[in-house]
Amino acid sequence: NNQIIIVVREDMGGSVWVVLSxxxxxxxxxxxxxxxxxxxxxx
Structure with a gap:
């Protein structure tokens, strides 16, 4: 069973970072x- 966690966050500059765990x-x-x-x- 695979567990995928996707986190999308926006920094001060407005850039969006996607973190996959x-x-x-x-x-x-x-x-x-x-x-x-x-x-x-x-x-």
Whole structure:
């Protein structure tokens, strides 16, 4: 059973940081992290 915690917070400059915390499959974590980096780069 994988537990995924997604935290989105905004800093003083207005930038949004996404923090992913996962317990379970490391490969799934890698996929999620690559996805997040892709989204951040797209924005």
């Amino acid at each position: 996962i317990r379970g499959n490391g490969d799934l974590w890698n996929c999620l992290w690559m996805g997040v980096k892709g989204i951040l780069e797209f924005i």
